[in-house]
Amino acid sequence: xxxxxxxxxxxxxxxxxxxxxxxxxxxxxxxxxxxxxxxxxxxxxxxxxxxxxxxxxxxxxxxxxxxxxxxxxxxxxxxxxxxxxxxxxxxxxxxxxxxxxxxxxxxxxxxxxxxxxxxxxxxxxxxxxxxxxxxxxxxxxxxxxxxxxxxxxxxxxxxxxxxxxxxxxxxxxxxxxxxxxxxxxxxxxxxxxxxxxxxx
Amino acid sequence: xxxxxxxxxxxxxxxxxxxxxxxxxxxxxxxxxxxxxxxxxxxxxxxxxxxxxxxxxxxxxxxxxxxxxxxxxxxxxxxxxxxxxxxxxxxxxxxxxxxxxxxxxxxxxxxxxxxxxxxxxxxxxxxxxxxxxxxxxxxxxxxxxxxxxxxxxxxxxxxxxxxxxxxxxxxxxxxxxxxxxxxxxxxxxxxxxxxxxxxx
DNA sequence: TTAATTTATTGAACACTGTTCAATTTACTC
DNA sequence: GAGTAAATTGAACAGTGTTCAATAAATTAA
Numbered sequence: 243x244x245x246x247x248x249x250x251x252x253x254x255x256x257x258x259x260x261x262x263x264x265x266x267x268x269x270x271x272x273x274x275x276x277x278x279x280x281x282x283x284x285x286x287x288x289x290x291x292x293x294x295x296x297x298x299x300x301x302x303x304x305x306x307x308x309x310x311x312x313x314x315x316x317x318x319x320x321x322x323x324x325x326x327x328x329x330x331x332x333x334x335x336x337x338x339x340x341x342x343x344x345x346x347x348x349x350x351x352x353x354x355x356x357x358x359x360x361x362x363x364x365x366x367x368x369x370x371x372x373x374x375x376x377x378x379x380x381x382x383x384x385x386x387x388x389x390x391x392x393x394x395x396x397x398x399x400x401x402x403x404x405x406x407x408x409x410x411x412x413x414x415x416x417x418x419x420x421x422x423x424x425x426x427x428x429x430x431x432x433x434x435x436x437x438x439x440x441x442x
Numbered sequence: 443x444x445x446x447x448x449x450x451x452x453x454x455x456x457x458x459x460x461x462x463x464x465x466x467x468x469x470x471x472x473x474x475x476x477x478x479x480x481x482x483x484x485x486x487x488x489x490x491x492x493x494x495x496x497x498x499x500x501x502x503x504x505x506x507x508x509x510x511x512x513x514x515x516x517x518x519x520x521x522x523x524x525x526x527x528x529x530x531x532x533x534x535x536x537x538x539x540x541x542x543x544x545x546x547x548x549x550x551x552x553x554x555x556x557x558x559x560x561x562x563x564x565x566x567x568x569x570x571x572x573x574x575x576x577x578x579x580x581x582x583x584x585x586x587x588x589x590x591x592x593x594x595x596x597x598x599x600x601x602x603x604x605x606x607x608x609x610x611x612x613x614x615x616x617x618x619x620x621x622x623x624x625x626x627x628x629x630x631x632x633x634x635x636x637x638x639x640x641x642x
Numbered sequence: 643t644t645a646a647t648t649t650a651t652t653g654a655a656c657a658c659t660g661t662t663c664a665a666t667t668t669a670c671t672c
Numbered sequence: 673g674a675g676t677a678a679a680t681t682g683a684a685c686a687g688t689g690t691t692c693a694a695t696a697a698a699t700t701a702a
Contacts, residue, residue, distance in 0.1 A: 251679090275659065286681050287661085297660065352611070353553060370613060389620070396614050397605065397625045404604020405597065411552070413570060414596050420589070425597045432636030433629065439639055451650090475688065486652050487690085497689065648699070652692105659688060666681075672674090 255293050258283050262304055263347065270346045271353055276300065301354045302366065308347045309369045315340045316376060327434045329380035334402040334426050341406045352407075374399060386437075398433060402426055455493050458483050462504055463547065470546045471553055476500065501554045502566065508547045509569045515540045516576060527634045529580035534602045534626050541606045552607075574599060586637075598633060602626055 249257070261282045266274050276297055280287040294300045319336040320329070341348040377395035386394070408414045409422035416422060449457070461482045466474050476497055480487040494500045519536040520529070541548040577595035586594065608614045609622035616622060 276661090277659075288663085288681055289679075291661065292679070352607070367615075371615065374615075393620055393625065393628060396616075396620075397629045400605040400608045400614060400625070401601030401629060402604070403608060404602070405600040407552070407607065408600045408603060414600060415567075415571065415574075416596075420593055420596075425593065425600070428593060429597045429601060429633065432633045434632075434636070435639060436632030436635030439635060476690090477688075488652055488692085489650075491690070492650070644702085646699100646701070648697105650695100650697080652695075654692095654694100656691085657689095660686095662685085663683095664681105665683100666679100668679075669677085671676075 251293060254283070254285065254289065258290060258293065258300075259303055259307060262300065263307060266304065266346050266350055267344065268346075271350045298354075298360070301350065302362075304347075305351050305354060306366060306369065308344070308351055309366075309373070311344070312337075312340050312348075313369075313373055313376075316373075326380065326384045327430065330377060330398060331427060331430055333376060333380065334398070334430060335423065337402055338406050338409075338422060338426060341410055345410060394433075394437065398430060401429055405429070451493060454483070454485065454489065458490060458493065458500075459503055459507060462500060463507060466504065466546050466550055467544065468546075471550045498554075498560070501550065502562075504547075505551050505554060506566060506569065508544070508551055509566075509573070511544070512537075512540050512548075513569075513573055513576075516573075526580065526584045527630065530577060530598060531627060531630055533576055533580065534598070534630060535623065537602055538606050538609075538622060538626060541610055545610060594633075594637065598630060601629055605629070 258279055262274070262279045265278060265282070276290055277287050279300075280290045290300075294303070316333055316336040319332065319339075321332055324332055374395060377399055378391055381391045381394055384391075405414075405422055405425050409416060409425070414422075414425075416425075458479055462474070462479045465478060465482070476490055477487050479500075480490045490500075494503070516533055516536040519532065519539075521532055524532055574595060577599055578591055581591045581594055584591075605614075605622055605625050609616060609625070614622075614625075616625075
Protein backbone atom coordinates (compact mmCIF):
# COMPACT_ATOMS: atom_id res chain seq x y z
CA UNK A 243 0.00 0.00 0.00
CA UNK A 244 1.06 3.61 -0.32
CA UNK A 245 -0.18 7.17 -0.37
CA UNK A 246 -3.71 7.05 0.89
CA UNK A 247 -5.96 9.96 0.28
CA UNK A 248 -6.87 11.38 3.62
CA UNK A 249 -4.45 12.81 6.09
CA UNK A 250 -1.87 15.32 5.04
CA UNK A 251 1.63 15.26 6.46
CA UNK A 252 0.62 17.98 8.90
CA UNK A 253 -2.45 16.06 9.99
CA UNK A 254 -0.49 12.90 10.61
CA UNK A 255 1.97 14.93 12.63
CA UNK A 256 -0.61 16.59 14.82
CA UNK A 257 -2.72 13.50 15.41
CA UNK A 258 0.40 11.50 16.23
CA UNK A 259 1.43 14.11 18.77
CA UNK A 260 -2.04 14.20 20.27
CA UNK A 261 -2.12 10.42 20.56
CA UNK A 262 1.41 10.31 21.95
CA UNK A 263 0.56 12.94 24.51
CA UNK A 264 -2.42 10.88 25.53
CA UNK A 265 -0.41 7.68 25.84
CA UNK A 266 2.11 9.38 28.10
CA UNK A 267 -0.63 10.90 30.21
CA UNK A 268 -2.32 7.53 30.59
CA UNK A 269 0.58 5.13 30.99
CA UNK A 270 3.65 7.25 31.62
CA UNK A 271 6.76 7.80 29.57
CA UNK A 272 8.23 4.41 30.44
CA UNK A 273 5.48 2.60 28.51
CA UNK A 274 5.62 4.98 25.58
CA UNK A 275 6.79 3.65 22.23
CA UNK A 276 6.83 4.87 18.67
CA UNK A 277 5.24 1.62 17.52
CA UNK A 278 2.32 2.09 19.89
CA UNK A 279 1.71 5.57 18.54
CA UNK A 280 1.85 4.24 14.98
CA UNK A 281 -0.66 1.54 15.78
CA UNK A 282 -3.07 3.96 17.43
CA UNK A 283 -3.11 6.36 14.51
CA UNK A 284 -3.55 3.50 12.05
CA UNK A 285 -0.21 3.88 10.34
CA UNK A 286 3.03 1.95 10.27
CA UNK A 287 6.09 2.91 12.21
CA UNK A 288 7.80 3.73 8.93
CA UNK A 289 5.34 6.53 8.28
CA UNK A 290 6.07 8.01 11.68
CA UNK A 291 9.74 8.18 10.80
CA UNK A 292 8.84 9.89 7.58
CA UNK A 293 7.22 12.70 9.55
CA UNK A 294 9.46 12.80 12.63
CA UNK A 295 13.23 12.60 12.61
CA UNK A 296 13.36 10.15 15.50
CA UNK A 297 11.96 9.54 18.96
CA UNK A 298 13.88 12.45 20.42
CA UNK A 299 12.32 14.77 17.90
CA UNK A 300 8.88 13.35 18.63
CA UNK A 301 9.21 13.82 22.38
CA UNK A 302 10.65 17.27 21.97
CA UNK A 303 7.51 18.28 20.10
CA UNK A 304 5.35 16.62 22.73
CA UNK A 305 7.18 18.73 25.29
CA UNK A 306 6.57 21.83 23.22
CA UNK A 307 2.85 21.15 23.41
CA UNK A 308 3.08 20.59 27.14
CA UNK A 309 4.93 23.88 27.58
CA UNK A 310 2.18 25.62 25.62
CA UNK A 311 -0.49 24.04 27.76
CA UNK A 312 1.40 25.03 30.89
CA UNK A 313 1.73 28.62 29.80
CA UNK A 314 -1.94 28.83 28.86
CA UNK A 315 -2.91 27.28 32.17
CA UNK A 316 -0.91 29.83 34.13
CA UNK A 317 -2.21 32.68 31.97
CA UNK A 318 -5.80 31.63 32.49
CA UNK A 319 -5.33 31.25 36.22
CA UNK A 320 -3.90 34.74 36.54
CA UNK A 321 -6.26 36.76 38.69
CA UNK A 322 -6.42 40.46 37.81
CA UNK A 323 -5.57 43.23 40.23
CA UNK A 324 -2.74 41.33 41.84
CA UNK A 325 0.68 42.88 42.27
CA UNK A 326 4.23 41.79 42.94
CA UNK A 327 4.43 38.96 45.38
CA UNK A 328 0.82 37.97 44.94
CA UNK A 329 1.27 37.48 41.24
CA UNK A 330 4.20 35.19 41.96
CA UNK A 331 2.11 33.23 44.44
CA UNK A 332 -0.60 32.93 41.85
CA UNK A 333 1.84 31.67 39.21
CA UNK A 334 3.51 29.26 41.60
CA UNK A 335 0.19 27.76 42.60
CA UNK A 336 -0.86 27.30 39.01
CA UNK A 337 2.47 25.65 38.29
CA UNK A 338 1.87 23.19 41.08
CA UNK A 339 -1.70 22.44 40.04
CA UNK A 340 -0.64 21.87 36.45
CA UNK A 341 2.20 19.59 37.48
CA UNK A 342 -0.17 17.62 39.67
CA UNK A 343 -2.96 17.30 37.13
CA UNK A 344 -0.60 16.51 34.25
CA UNK A 345 2.02 14.64 36.18
CA UNK A 346 3.29 12.23 33.53
CA UNK A 347 3.51 14.89 30.85
CA UNK A 348 5.09 17.38 33.23
CA UNK A 349 7.71 14.82 34.22
CA UNK A 350 8.46 14.10 30.58
CA UNK A 351 9.35 17.75 30.26
CA UNK A 352 12.38 17.19 32.46
CA UNK A 353 13.02 13.50 32.06
CA UNK A 354 13.58 13.99 28.43
CA UNK A 355 14.68 17.47 27.54
CA UNK A 356 17.35 17.13 30.18
CA UNK A 357 18.50 13.69 29.09
CA UNK A 358 20.65 14.16 26.02
CA UNK A 359 23.33 16.76 25.61
CA UNK A 360 22.05 17.63 22.17
CA UNK A 361 21.50 21.37 22.35
CA UNK A 362 17.86 22.30 22.29
CA UNK A 363 16.53 24.29 19.34
CA UNK A 364 16.10 28.00 19.89
CA UNK A 365 12.33 27.99 19.57
CA UNK A 366 12.27 25.57 22.48
CA UNK A 367 14.50 27.53 24.82
CA UNK A 368 12.51 30.60 23.83
CA UNK A 369 9.38 28.92 25.12
CA UNK A 370 11.08 28.36 28.45
CA UNK A 371 12.34 31.92 28.55
CA UNK A 372 8.82 33.06 27.87
CA UNK A 373 7.60 31.19 30.93
CA UNK A 374 10.31 32.67 33.09
CA UNK A 375 9.38 36.04 31.72
CA UNK A 376 6.01 35.84 33.40
CA UNK A 377 7.73 35.85 36.76
CA UNK A 378 9.98 38.71 35.75
CA UNK A 379 6.96 40.72 34.66
CA UNK A 380 5.39 40.19 38.05
CA UNK A 381 8.43 41.72 39.70
CA UNK A 382 8.84 44.57 37.28
CA UNK A 383 6.89 47.18 39.24
CA UNK A 384 8.59 46.47 42.55
CA UNK A 385 11.48 48.88 42.60
CA UNK A 386 14.16 46.23 42.09
CA UNK A 387 17.25 46.33 39.96
CA UNK A 388 17.09 44.29 36.79
CA UNK A 389 19.75 41.91 38.05
CA UNK A 390 17.79 41.47 41.26
CA UNK A 391 14.63 40.79 39.26
CA UNK A 392 16.41 38.11 37.25
CA UNK A 393 17.96 36.55 40.30
CA UNK A 394 14.72 36.51 42.25
CA UNK A 395 12.60 35.12 39.46
CA UNK A 396 15.10 32.36 38.74
CA UNK A 397 15.67 31.41 42.34
CA UNK A 398 11.97 31.30 43.10
CA UNK A 399 10.99 29.55 39.91
CA UNK A 400 13.56 26.83 40.45
CA UNK A 401 12.60 26.53 44.10
CA UNK A 402 8.93 26.13 43.37
CA UNK A 403 9.87 23.57 40.75
CA UNK A 404 11.88 21.65 43.33
CA UNK A 405 9.05 21.64 45.82
CA UNK A 406 6.65 20.39 43.14
CA UNK A 407 9.07 17.70 41.98
CA UNK A 408 9.79 16.24 45.39
CA UNK A 409 6.28 16.71 46.75
CA UNK A 410 4.57 15.05 43.79
CA UNK A 411 7.09 12.23 43.89
CA UNK A 412 6.16 11.76 47.52
CA UNK A 413 9.71 12.42 48.65
CA UNK A 414 8.98 15.04 51.30
CA UNK A 415 6.89 13.07 53.79
CA UNK A 416 4.29 15.83 53.74
CA UNK A 417 1.38 15.81 56.15
CA UNK A 418 -2.22 16.85 55.67
CA UNK A 419 -1.59 19.97 57.71
CA UNK A 420 1.55 20.83 55.76
CA UNK A 421 0.86 20.28 52.05
CA UNK A 422 3.01 21.42 49.15
CA UNK A 423 0.89 24.52 48.64
CA UNK A 424 1.77 25.66 52.13
CA UNK A 425 5.47 25.10 51.58
CA UNK A 426 5.34 27.16 48.42
CA UNK A 427 3.49 29.98 50.13
CA UNK A 428 5.89 29.89 53.06
CA UNK A 429 8.89 30.02 50.82
CA UNK A 430 7.71 32.94 48.75
CA UNK A 431 6.41 34.81 51.78
CA UNK A 432 9.66 34.51 53.72
CA UNK A 433 11.80 35.25 50.72
CA UNK A 434 9.88 38.45 50.05
CA UNK A 435 10.12 39.62 53.62
CA UNK A 436 13.86 39.20 53.33
CA UNK A 437 13.91 40.86 49.94
CA UNK A 438 12.08 44.00 51.04
CA UNK A 439 13.66 44.36 54.47
CA UNK A 440 17.22 43.78 53.37
CA UNK A 441 17.61 46.91 51.33
CA UNK A 442 16.66 49.13 54.23
CA UNK B 443 29.51 -24.12 32.52
CA UNK B 444 28.24 -23.80 36.04
CA UNK B 445 29.26 -22.95 39.55
CA UNK B 446 32.74 -21.61 39.32
CA UNK B 447 34.79 -21.39 42.43
CA UNK B 448 35.57 -17.80 43.03
CA UNK B 449 33.05 -15.07 43.69
CA UNK B 450 30.37 -15.56 46.28
CA UNK B 451 26.87 -14.34 45.75
CA UNK B 452 27.67 -11.26 47.80
CA UNK B 453 30.80 -10.56 45.80
CA UNK B 454 28.97 -10.82 42.51
CA UNK B 455 26.35 -8.47 43.86
CA UNK B 456 28.79 -5.82 45.02
CA UNK B 457 31.04 -5.94 41.97
CA UNK B 458 28.00 -5.77 39.72
CA UNK B 459 26.76 -2.70 41.57
CA UNK B 460 30.18 -1.06 41.42
CA UNK B 461 30.42 -1.73 37.69
CA UNK B 462 26.85 -0.57 37.09
CA UNK B 463 27.51 2.61 39.05
CA UNK B 464 30.55 3.23 36.90
CA UNK B 465 28.69 2.64 33.66
CA UNK B 466 26.03 5.14 34.63
CA UNK B 467 28.64 7.67 35.69
CA UNK B 468 30.45 7.27 32.38
CA UNK B 469 27.66 6.95 29.84
CA UNK B 470 24.48 7.96 31.61
CA UNK B 471 21.40 5.98 32.56
CA UNK B 472 20.07 5.93 29.01
CA UNK B 473 22.97 3.73 27.85
CA UNK B 474 22.80 1.47 30.88
CA UNK B 475 21.80 -2.14 30.38
CA UNK B 476 21.81 -5.30 32.44
CA UNK B 477 23.59 -7.14 29.64
CA UNK B 478 26.39 -4.62 29.62
CA UNK B 479 26.89 -5.04 33.35
CA UNK B 480 26.92 -8.81 32.94
CA UNK B 481 29.54 -8.61 30.24
CA UNK B 482 31.78 -6.31 32.27
CA UNK B 483 31.78 -8.54 35.32
CA UNK B 484 32.43 -11.62 33.19
CA UNK B 485 29.14 -13.34 33.85
CA UNK B 486 26.00 -13.97 31.88
CA UNK B 487 22.83 -12.00 32.19
CA UNK B 488 21.19 -15.04 33.73
CA UNK B 489 23.52 -14.86 36.70
CA UNK B 490 22.62 -11.25 37.25
CA UNK B 491 18.98 -12.23 37.49
CA UNK B 492 19.90 -14.86 39.99
CA UNK B 493 21.31 -12.19 42.28
CA UNK B 494 18.98 -9.28 41.52
CA UNK B 495 15.24 -9.50 41.19
CA UNK B 496 15.14 -7.32 38.09
CA UNK B 497 16.46 -4.06 36.69
CA UNK B 498 14.36 -2.02 39.06
CA UNK B 499 15.89 -3.82 41.99
CA UNK B 500 19.36 -3.31 40.57
CA UNK B 501 18.91 0.43 40.07
CA UNK B 502 17.31 0.81 43.48
CA UNK B 503 20.44 -0.61 45.03
CA UNK B 504 22.61 1.61 42.85
CA UNK B 505 20.60 4.53 44.17
CA UNK B 506 21.12 3.34 47.72
CA UNK B 507 24.87 3.51 47.15
CA UNK B 508 24.56 6.97 45.68
CA UNK B 509 22.54 8.13 48.67
CA UNK B 510 25.27 6.79 50.96
CA UNK B 511 27.93 8.59 48.97
CA UNK B 512 25.90 11.77 49.08
CA UNK B 513 25.43 11.60 52.82
CA UNK B 514 29.13 10.91 53.39
CA UNK B 515 30.07 13.76 51.09
CA UNK B 516 27.89 16.21 52.98
CA UNK B 517 29.12 14.90 56.33
CA UNK B 518 32.74 15.29 55.32
CA UNK B 519 32.18 18.78 54.00
CA UNK B 520 30.58 19.91 57.23
CA UNK B 521 32.78 22.59 58.72
CA UNK B 522 32.81 22.67 62.52
CA UNK B 523 31.77 25.67 64.56
CA UNK B 524 28.98 26.64 62.23
CA UNK B 525 25.48 27.29 63.50
CA UNK B 526 21.96 27.54 62.18
CA UNK B 527 21.79 29.19 58.81
CA UNK B 528 25.45 28.64 58.06
CA UNK B 529 25.15 24.92 58.51
CA UNK B 530 22.30 24.93 56.02
CA UNK B 531 24.38 26.94 53.57
CA UNK B 532 27.19 24.45 54.03
CA UNK B 533 24.90 21.48 53.39
CA UNK B 534 23.26 23.13 50.40
CA UNK B 535 26.61 23.86 48.82
CA UNK B 536 27.80 20.31 49.31
CA UNK B 537 24.57 19.07 47.78
CA UNK B 538 25.19 21.19 44.72
CA UNK B 539 28.82 20.13 44.39
CA UNK B 540 27.91 16.47 44.71
CA UNK B 541 25.14 16.77 42.14
CA UNK B 542 27.51 18.50 39.78
CA UNK B 543 30.40 16.07 40.19
CA UNK B 544 28.18 13.00 40.07
CA UNK B 545 25.58 14.28 37.69
CA UNK B 546 24.53 11.06 35.97
CA UNK B 547 24.27 9.12 39.22
CA UNK B 548 22.50 11.99 40.95
CA UNK B 549 19.97 12.20 38.15
CA UNK B 550 19.36 8.46 38.34
CA UNK B 551 18.31 9.02 41.92
CA UNK B 552 15.25 10.89 40.72
CA UNK B 553 14.80 9.55 37.24
CA UNK B 554 14.35 6.13 38.60
CA UNK B 555 13.14 6.10 42.16
CA UNK B 556 10.38 8.42 41.05
CA UNK B 557 9.47 6.43 37.98
CA UNK B 558 7.38 3.51 39.10
CA UNK B 559 4.57 3.62 41.59
CA UNK B 560 5.91 0.60 43.37
CA UNK B 561 6.27 1.74 46.95
CA UNK B 562 9.88 2.08 47.99
CA UNK B 563 11.21 -0.22 50.71
CA UNK B 564 11.43 1.27 54.19
CA UNK B 565 15.22 1.10 54.39
CA UNK B 566 15.30 3.32 51.33
CA UNK B 567 12.91 5.97 52.55
CA UNK B 568 14.79 5.87 55.84
CA UNK B 569 17.94 6.85 54.00
CA UNK B 570 16.16 9.84 52.57
CA UNK B 571 14.74 10.78 55.95
CA UNK B 572 18.24 10.56 57.36
CA UNK B 573 19.44 13.09 54.82
CA UNK B 574 16.60 15.45 55.61
CA UNK B 575 17.41 15.02 59.26
CA UNK B 576 20.74 16.74 58.74
CA UNK B 577 18.92 19.91 57.84
CA UNK B 578 16.59 19.56 60.79
CA UNK B 579 19.54 19.15 63.12
CA UNK B 580 21.03 22.34 61.80
CA UNK B 581 17.86 24.18 62.75
CA UNK B 582 17.41 22.56 66.14
CA UNK B 583 19.20 25.20 68.18
CA UNK B 584 17.40 28.12 66.63
CA UNK B 585 14.41 28.63 68.86
CA UNK B 586 11.88 27.39 66.33
CA UNK B 587 8.83 25.21 66.87
CA UNK B 588 9.20 21.65 65.68
CA UNK B 589 6.61 22.16 62.98
CA UNK B 590 8.49 25.24 61.82
CA UNK B 591 11.72 23.27 61.77
CA UNK B 592 10.13 20.58 59.63
CA UNK B 593 8.56 23.07 57.31
CA UNK B 594 11.71 25.09 56.87
CA UNK B 595 14.00 22.13 56.28
CA UNK B 596 11.65 20.63 53.71
CA UNK B 597 10.99 23.86 51.89
CA UNK B 598 14.67 24.74 51.71
CA UNK B 599 15.84 21.25 50.85
CA UNK B 600 13.38 20.98 48.00
CA UNK B 601 14.21 24.48 46.82
CA UNK B 602 17.93 23.82 46.74
CA UNK B 603 17.19 20.61 44.90
CA UNK B 604 15.18 22.53 42.33
CA UNK B 605 17.93 25.07 41.78
CA UNK B 606 20.46 22.26 41.33
CA UNK B 607 18.22 20.36 38.94
CA UNK B 608 17.45 23.27 36.65
CA UNK B 609 20.88 24.85 36.89
CA UNK B 610 22.77 21.65 36.08
CA UNK B 611 20.38 20.93 33.25
CA UNK B 612 21.19 24.37 31.92
CA UNK B 613 17.61 25.50 32.14
CA UNK B 614 18.11 28.73 34.04
CA UNK B 615 20.21 30.74 31.58
CA UNK B 616 22.68 31.48 34.34
CA UNK B 617 25.52 33.92 33.83
CA UNK B 618 29.07 33.88 35.07
CA UNK B 619 28.25 36.60 37.54
CA UNK B 620 25.14 34.81 38.77
CA UNK B 621 25.95 31.11 39.18
CA UNK B 622 23.86 28.49 40.93
CA UNK B 623 25.85 28.88 44.14
CA UNK B 624 24.81 32.50 44.35
CA UNK B 625 21.15 31.66 43.80
CA UNK B 626 21.30 29.12 46.59
CA UNK B 627 22.98 31.57 48.95
CA UNK B 628 20.48 34.28 48.04
CA UNK B 629 17.54 32.00 48.63
CA UNK B 630 18.66 30.79 52.02
CA UNK B 631 19.77 34.25 53.11
CA UNK B 632 16.51 35.91 52.23
CA UNK B 633 14.42 33.10 53.62
CA UNK B 634 16.21 33.34 56.93
CA UNK B 635 15.82 37.06 57.17
CA UNK B 636 12.10 36.51 56.71
CA UNK B 637 12.09 33.66 59.17
CA UNK B 638 13.75 35.56 61.98
CA UNK B 639 12.04 38.90 61.43
CA UNK B 640 8.56 37.56 61.03
CA UNK B 641 8.11 36.34 64.54
CA UNK B 642 8.88 39.74 66.01
C1' DT C 643 35.08 -43.68 46.95
C1' DT C 644 31.09 -43.44 44.85
C1' DA C 645 26.26 -41.94 44.44
C1' DA C 646 22.77 -38.54 45.20
C1' DT C 647 21.51 -33.96 45.81
C1' DT C 648 21.76 -29.26 45.80
C1' DT C 649 23.06 -25.07 43.62
C1' DA C 650 25.29 -21.77 40.43
C1' DT C 651 25.58 -20.79 35.74
C1' DT C 652 24.59 -20.76 31.13
C1' DG C 653 22.55 -19.54 26.76
C1' DA C 654 18.76 -19.92 23.99
C1' DA C 655 14.20 -18.18 23.58
C1' DC C 656 10.35 -14.59 23.80
C1' DA C 657 8.43 -10.36 23.21
C1' DC C 658 9.57 -6.12 22.99
C1' DT C 659 12.26 -1.61 21.49
C1' DG C 660 14.26 2.35 17.93
C1' DT C 661 15.66 2.85 13.34
C1' DT C 662 16.56 2.11 8.39
C1' DC C 663 15.43 1.29 3.69
C1' DA C 664 14.32 -1.26 -0.64
C1' DA C 665 10.09 -2.26 -2.62
C1' DT C 666 5.51 -1.07 -3.63
C1' DT C 667 1.44 1.57 -4.49
C1' DT C 668 -0.78 5.64 -5.19
C1' DA C 669 -1.44 10.49 -6.81
C1' DC C 670 -0.01 14.08 -9.71
C1' DT C 671 1.96 16.05 -14.10
C1' DC C 672 2.81 16.32 -18.91
C1' DG D 673 -2.01 7.14 -20.93
C1' DA D 674 3.08 7.29 -19.66
C1' DG D 675 6.27 9.01 -16.52
C1' DT D 676 7.57 11.04 -12.32
C1' DA D 677 7.35 12.07 -7.58
C1' DA D 678 5.89 11.07 -3.12
C1' DA D 679 3.84 8.37 0.57
C1' DT D 680 3.49 3.98 2.78
C1' DT D 681 4.75 -0.43 3.92
C1' DG D 682 6.95 -4.26 6.20
C1' DA D 683 10.85 -6.78 6.69
C1' DA D 684 15.33 -6.54 8.65
C1' DC D 685 18.98 -5.31 12.23
C1' DA D 686 20.77 -4.69 16.52
C1' DG D 687 19.57 -3.98 20.72
C1' DT D 688 16.63 -4.41 25.24
C1' DG D 689 14.50 -6.94 29.92
C1' DT D 690 13.22 -11.32 31.46
C1' DT D 691 12.50 -16.34 31.91
C1' DC D 692 13.82 -21.02 32.27
C1' DA D 693 15.19 -25.78 30.91
C1' DA D 694 19.56 -27.80 30.68
C1' DT D 695 24.06 -28.41 32.50
C1' DA D 696 28.09 -28.63 35.32
C1' DA D 697 30.24 -28.20 39.53
C1' DA D 698 30.36 -28.40 44.56
C1' DT D 699 28.42 -30.49 48.61
C1' DT D 700 26.56 -34.06 51.16
C1' DA D 701 25.24 -38.95 52.11
C1' DA D 702 26.10 -43.77 51.80
